Amino acid sequence: MAISNPGGLLNSVPAQRQQALATNYLDLAATTNEGWAQQYVPDLMEKEAEVFGPRTISGFLAQVGAEEAMTADQVVWSEQGRLHLSYKGKLTDTTSFLVQADIDGADSDNSGISNGHTGEVRHGIRVNDTVIVADANQVTKCLVTAVSTDDVTLAPYGAAALGTATNTDQATTILVYGSEFGKGTNYHDASAADTDVRGANEPTFKSFTNKPIIMKDYYEVSGSDASRIGWVEISTEAGGSGYLWYLKAEADTRARFTDYIEMSMLESEIGLDGTAATNADLLINGQGNKFGTEGLFAAIESRGNITTGVTGVNAATDLAEFDAILAEFDKQGAIEEYMMFVNRSTSLAIDDMLASMNSYGAGGTSYGVFNNSEDMALNLGFTGFRRGSYDFYKSDFRYLNDKATRGSINDANAANAIRGVMIPAGTSSVYDQTVGASMKRPFLHVRYRASQTDDRRMKSWVTGSVGAATSALDAMQLHFLTERCLITQGANNFMLMK
Numbered sequence: 001m002a003i004s005n006p007g008g009l010l011n012s013v014p015a016q017r018q019q020a021l022a023t024n025y026l027d028l029a030a031t032t033n034e035g036w037a038q039q040y041v042p043d044l045m046e047k048e049a050e051v052f053g054p055r056t057i058s059g060f061l062a063q064v065g066a067e068e069a070m071t072a073d074q075v076v077w078s079e080q081g082r083l084h085l086s087y088k089g090k091l092t093d094t095t096s097f098l099v100q101a102d103i104d105g106a107d108s109d110n111s112g113i114s115n116g117h118t119g120e121v122r123h124g125i126r127v128n129d130t131v132i133v134a135d136a137n138q139v140t141k142c143l144v145t146a147v148s149t150d151d152v153t154l155a156p157y158g159a160a161a162l163g164t165a166t167n168t169d170q171a172t173t174i175l176v177y178g179s180e181f182g183k184g185t186n187y188h189d190a191s192a193a194d195t196d197v198r199g200a201n202e203p204t205f206k207s208f209t210n211k212p213i214i215m216k217d218y219y220e221v222s223g224s225d226a227s228r229i230g231w232v233e234i235s236t237e238a239g240g241s242g243y244l245w246y247l248k249a250e251a252d253t254r255a256r257f258t259d260y261i262e263m264s265m266l267e268s269e270i271g272l273d274g275t276a277a278t279n280a281d282l283l284i285n286g287q288g289n290k291f292g293t294e295g296l297f298a299a300i301e302s303r304g305n306i307t308t309g310v311t312g313v314n315a316a317t318d319l320a321e322f323d324a325i326l327a328e329f330d331k332q333g334a335i336e337e338y339m340m341f342v343n344r345s346t347s348l349a350i351d352d353m354l355a356s357m358n359s360y361g362a363g364g365t366s367y368g369v370f371n372n373s374e375d376m377a378l379n380l381g382f383t384g385f386r387r388g389s390y391d392f393y394k395s396d397f398r399y400l401n402d403k404a405t406r407g408s409i410n411d412a413n414a415a416n417a418i419r420g421v422m423i424p425a426g427t428s429s430v431y432d433q434t435v436g437a438s439m440k441r442p443f444l445h446v447r448y449r450a451s452q453t454d455d456r457r458m459k460s461w462v463t464g465s466v467g468a469a470t471s472a473l474d475a476m477q478l479h480f481l482t483e484r485c486l487i488t489q490g491a492n493n494f495m496l497m498k
Helices: 061-063 245-267 296-303 319-332 344-355 407-414
Strands: 066-071 074-080 086-091 096-102 111-115 129-134 137-147 149-155 172-179 201-203 205-210 213-222 305-307 339-344 382-387 390-396 422-426 427-432 438-444 443-450 460-466 476-488 496-498
Touching: 061 245, 061 339, 061 443, 086 111, 096 172, 111 149, 129 149, 149 172, 172 496, 213 245, 245 296, 245 476, 296 305, 296 476, 305 319, 319 382, 319 496, 339 344, 344 390
Parallel strands: 066 443, 305 496, 339 390
Antiparallel strands: 074 205, 074 427, 086 096, 086 172, 096 149, 111 201, 129 137, 129 172, 137 149, 213 476, 339 422, 382 390, 422 496, 427 438, 443 476, 460 476
C-alpha cells in the first residue's frame, strides 16, 4: 500500500470559540488526504491545556474586607476629625496668622473643630490660647490675643514680634498646646473686638458618601448548538471538569464577571459632570450628576497616602523608605498591623532589603531560613517583618502582575504604575447615618443592594427556549448582575505604592 503525505488539513482552521464550524473539523470518513485514515494526521489531545495557570484574580477583597447588604441608592458615613488643633496658613505680618487649612490640608471650613459659640470663626483657636508657630525661619511660642473669622493675632513670649512674615500660602503651621489666663479673668478678653470669641469648641465630623454601580454580563448559546457533540475535556477555575463545551464558555463568562466585580471595586472613579462620560450615557434616572463609584485606588489617592519610593522607580525597597512610611503612619493614628499586597518586583525588592539586614546574607548561608542544612530547600522569601512598633505582612497581588490585568498597564506607563497597597488590619469605629449608630466595621467592606424580594449581591438567571422555556428565543441566555460599591473607611491610614 502506498503511503502518501497529506498536503494539509483543509478543514482544521482553528475557531476563536469552541464551535462546530465547516472550517474546524476533521472528517473521519474522508477518502482524500485530509482524513484521519492518513498516516500523518496528528494525534488528537482532547484535554484543554491550562497554559496560564489560575486565570482569575478575585479573592483580594475577601481577605481584607467584608460584605453587607444595603437598601438605599447611596451610603453615607462620618469619620472623626483630629482631636488637637493644628492649622496651616501664612504670616501676613509679624503679628498676624491667616488660617487657611487644617493640618491635613483641607479648607478650614472642614476642620475637625468648630467654634460653635460665635458661628463665624472657622477654626478652634481662641483668645488666651498658647500656640507654637513654625515655618522655615522660626519656631516661636506665642499667646493668642485676638481672633476673627480667619485671622489670629499673636504675641510671642520671647520677642517683641514674630520674625519676617512669609506671606506664602500654607507655609506656616500653628499648633495649640495650652492656654494662659490672668487672675480673676473670664474666658474672653474684654478688650477684644468680639467679646464672645471664647465660644466652646464643638467636634465636627467629616462626612463621606459612595454609590453603588450596576454591572451586567451574559452568555448565549443557540438551541441548535446546545445539542452538538463537539466535546472537549475541560476544567474550570471553580474546580469543575467534564465535556460539556458550552458550560466551559459559561464558566469562563462567570469567572470573568467575578473578576470584573473585584476590578471595579479597585479601579472605579466617581464621574464628573460635563466630562465625556456622563450620566446621560448611562441612562441614570433620579441620580442627578452622580455616576460612577469610588474604588479603592481612587479613595487612597484622594484621601490617603502615596509613596513613590526613594528612587521614584520602585516603592519601599529599603529601610529609609519604610521609615518614611512609618513616620507618616505615626501622624495618621499609628495602627500597628498592615497587610501589604504588592507586585512581583516590589516583593523581591523587599525580600532583598530584609536579606541584606542579615550579616551572612551576602554569602547566602542563612538567607531567609536561619537553620539551613545542605538537605533543606533555601527559603529566599519573607512573608512579614517588624519595624519599630509596626508589623507588616507581605503577599503577592496577582492583579498587579498578570499581563491580562494591571500588569500590562504598569508596563505601558511605569511612571504611574501601581506597585502595591498597604491596608490596615482590624476594624474602624464610624457613625453610620443609614443605621443611625456608631458601629465597628473593617476598613474595607462592600455594600450590595438587597431586599426581601431581590438579592443583587450576585444574581444569575437563565432565559430562552433551551430547557425550561421562558421565551420564544431559540437560544439559552445566562445572565449575571450585581449592584455594589466599596466603602473605604479611614483612607488616611492606607498607603498606595506607586
